Amino acid sequence: MNAAPPEEIAFNIAAVERDTGLPKDTLRVWERRYGFPAPARDAHGERQYPPEQVEKLRLIRRLLDHGHRPAKICGASSEELMQLLAQHGRAAGAGEEGGCDTRLLECVCLHRSAELAAGLRQALLKQGLQRFVAETVAPLATAVGEAWLRGELEVSEEHLFSEQVQNLLRSAIGAQAGTGGRPRILLTTLPDEVHVLGLLMAEAMLVPEGASCVSLGTRTPLADIRNAAAGGDFDIVGLSFSIAYPSRQAIDDLLELRASLPPRIALWAGGAAVRDRQRRLPGVRVVGDLDDTLAALREWRSARENAD
Amino acid sequence: MNAAPPEEIAFNIAAVERDTGLPKDTLRVWERRYGFPAPARDAHGERQYPPEQVEKLRLIRRLLDHGHRPAKICGASSEELMQLLAQHGRAAGAGEEGGCDTRLLECVCLHRSAELAAGLRQALLKQGLQRFVAETVAPLATAVGEAWLRGELEVSEEHLFSEQVQNLLRSAIGAQAGTGGRPRILLTTLPDEVHVLGLLMAEAMLVPEGASCVSLGTRTPLADIRNAAAGGDFDIVGLSFSIAYPSRQAIDDLLELRASLPPRIALWAGGAAVRDRQRRLPGVRVVGDLDDTLAALREWRSARENAD
C-alpha cells in the first residue's frame, strides 16, 4: 500500500536543464506564462521538479524539434503529447522504418550488446561499407531516434547503439584509408551540434570513392574550421546538422562560414536541419541524403575536370 | 596603420559561455564582484565581450581547473596568467612530457593529419595495444592537454588528435573483441564528463586481458548506468573522470552510484579527478593510472577465485 510516491526523487532546475536540454531561463518563463511546468518548492523556495514533469518536458522538447509551439502543447496531457509524437513516428516510419532491420532494432531495445555488434558486423560484411551505411545504419539510426523520441529507449540504449556503430565504421574507414586522393575533405560539426554519426556515415560513403577525409569530430568553432580548412590544403568542408539543430542558425552559420572561406574551397552541408534549404544557401552544396553525397562528389570531380 | 581594432567582432554572453564553458550567471557575478570581465554594451544594454577578454577568460578557466581561485586571478593581466599556466606546464611536463613522442606531438601542432595517423599506426604495430596506450597515447594526451591549456593548440588540433586516436583504438579493440570472457565491464562517464579518450584507453588495456567490455560512451545519467549494469549481467562498472571534473562532485556521484548498485557489481573509477581519493570512496576501486587498471583486474580475478 505504498501509494505515496517517493518524494525524495525530485530534480532541481539544473538537473532538468541537463536532462531535457531546455535552458533554465526557458523553464522559468514557461512556468510564468503557461503554468507548466509547475514544480514544487523546497524549504528555500527552490524549484523541485517531480519526475513526471521532467518526462513531460522531454516529450515537449521533442515536439518542439518537430515544429510544434510551446503555447499549444504545454497545456496538453502527457497522453495527448504521446499521441502527437506517435503521429510523427508513423509519418516518418512509413517512409523509413519499414526498411530497417527490425532484428537489430530489437537488439538495441533489449540491450543485447554482443548480438548487436555481431549483427552489425555481419551486415557490413554482406553489404559492403557503402550499402551498409545507406541501407542498414541510416534507417536504423532514424528508427532509434524515433523510438527515443517516443520514450521507448533509455539513454543507455541509444548510447550503446551509437558506440557500436562508431566502432564498426571507424574500423572500416580506417581499413581503407587511402593516401592523397582528391578531393581532400574536412568533416566536422559546429559547436552546438554534438551528433557524430552523420559525419561518420558521410565519411564512410566518401572514402571508398577515393576521397581523403579528415574528421575533426563534433563541436569545432567556426573560426577554427576556417583556419584548418585554409591551412590544410582542403578542397571541401563538410558539415553535418541533426534534426535538433535550429534551422535558422544553421543557415546563418553556413553563410558566415561561406563568406570567410576561400572561394576555391567548396562547402557542403547535410542533415535534417538543412534539407530543402538549398535556395537560401547560395554557395553551399546541400547534401540531401547519403546517396546525394556520392552525387555531390561526382559533380565536384566533373566540375574540376572542366576547370582544368 | 590600421590601429583601430575591428569593432564588429564582439561576443554576446551566450557565445562566451559556449567558448569558455563559464555559465552566464558566473560571468555576470564576476563582473559585479571583481570588475572582470568588463564587456562593452550595445545599444540595448547587452554585454559585448571583446575577443581579448574572451581569451583571458579562457586562461582563467584553465587556471580554475588547476585549483586557482577567481578572486585572486581575475585582477591579473593576461601575461601573468600565462606565466601561471606555464608553471603548471613545467610542473606536469617534468614528470610526463619528457616521455612523450615529440615527433607525434609536432604532427598535432602542425596539423599534419596523415603523418600523425601513420605515426600512431606505426607505434601501435611496434608496441602492441597495451604498451601503445600506456607509453604513447597517454603521455601524448597529457602533452596535448597541457599545450592546449597554455593556448599553444587550436581547438581543431586537439580535435584532430582525439579523432585519430579514437579511430585507431576502436579498430584495435574491435579486432580482438573476445566473446564472453570475464569480467564483464560496463564503461561510461557521467553526464558532465565529455572526454572519451580515458574510456577508450581503459578498454584497450582490459580487452587484451580477456575481459568483455561494453562502452556506452560519454554522458550517461546515473540512473541509466544502474539500470544497464544490473540488467546486463555485468561484474564491474568503470567510470572515467578528466581533470576538469569537479572532484567533490565526482565523490558524491560515485557514492550515490555505489549505494544504488547491487553489491555484487564492483565500481571502478579512474582519472585525475579521483586520483588519491580512495580514502573517501569506500566500496569504490580507484584506478590510479593505466597500469593500475591491470592490477585492479588481477585483484578482481583472484578475489573471485577465492570466493568460488
Add this chain to the structure above:
DNA sequence: CATCGGTTTTGTCCACGACAAAATGCCGAA
C-alpha cells in the same frame, strides 16, 4: 507561388538580492 509588412509568440537578457555549497583556515585529538 514567392515576397513583403505587420502581429504575435517565444527565448534570452538584464539587475540585484539571497543563500547553499565549496574552499580555506584554525584548533584540538589521535
Add this chain to the structure above:
DNA sequence: TTCGGCATTTTGTCGTGGACAAAACCGATG
C-alpha cells in the same frame, strides 16, 4: 606530524519580474 571537525570566507547558483530582439506566423500584394 596528520587527521577530523568547526567557523569563516569565497563562490556559484537560484530567485523575481521586466524588457525586448528574434523568430514564427499570417495575410495581402506583386
